[in-house]
Amino acid sequence: MWIAISALNLAFAVMLGAFGAHGLKAHASPEQLVWWHTATDYFFYHALGLLALGILSKVILTFPIKLPFILIQIGILFFCGSLYIMALGLPRILGAITPIGGAFMIAGWLVLAWNTLKYAK
DSSP states (O other): OOOEEEOOHHHHHHHHHHHHIIISSSTHHHHHHHHHHHHHHHHHHHHHHHHHHHHHHHHHHTTOOHHHHHHHHIIIIIIIHHHHHHHOOOOOOOOOHHHHHHHHHHHHHHHHHHHHHHHHH
């Protein structure tokens, strides 16, 4: 399941990246294109991280990945989603959600680090 969710994230990242590079370019301001590009970069980085977690769950069956995976996934939705929405010209007030998404991503990676330290003992 974890790898499937990761693969879906990666597929969406490719689709959204392609849309930004080809479909949005003629209609968006330079600032909006930067937001789109940033969202796509972070989407890819974190989707690859989720894929690594999914693989880890197959290699070490008892390693706890559920909480970090969910936190990072929520972070992707909030962080990248708010940037994508702003890049489409919707209210910039949604930019207030972006740091919340970043905090979820950070929390996910910190929980992973904590779990790794606990598991190593």
